[in-house]
Amino acid sequence: METRSGVTLELPLHVGASYALGRPVQALELAVAVEFRFSPVLSTSGQLFDPEKGQGESVRSDTGARVEIGGVPGVQAARIVVLGLEATF
Numbered sequence: 001m002e003t004r005s006g007v008t009l010e011l012p013l014h015v016g017a018s019y020a021l022g023r024p025v026q027a028l029e030l031a032v033a034v035e036f037r038f039s040p041v042l043s044t045s046g047q048l049f050d051p052e053k054g055q056g057e058s059v060r061s062d063t064g065a066r067v068e069i070g071g072v073p074g075v076q077a078a079r080i081v082v083l084g085l086e087a088t089f
Contacts (some may be wrong), residue, residue, distance in 0.1 A: 006048025008075050010039040018086065027089060035082040041075050048072050 006016050018036035049071045058069050 004042060004047040004051060006046030006072065008044045009042045010078070011042055012037065012039045016082075019074075029088040031086040031088070033082070033084045033086050035080075035084075037080040037082070039078040042078055044075055047085070049074075 003052040010053040014035065014037050018031050021032060051069075051071050057066055057067060059066055
């Protein structure tokens with residue numbers, strides 16, 4: 001199968017908040033943090049996603065039959081929620 005390449009352009013966005021819990025020990029400060037990360041896909045391009053005529057075909061090694069291999073499905077936006085405990089020394 002031919003090697004295909006593609007490019008995905010994303011814009012990572014990050015919003016978070018932290019709340020200080022105090023100092024249980026003199027040299028240690030604790031805080032609770034929550035973060036939301038979102039990376040919307042701005043564009044995708046390349047033969048990996050949209051193969052040109054003839055690039056989506058290959059030959060099976062076991063049977064010799066010609067098979068159709070389509071492009072990669074669309075890329076979705078990444079979403080992550082983080083809840084954490086921070087310790088500062």
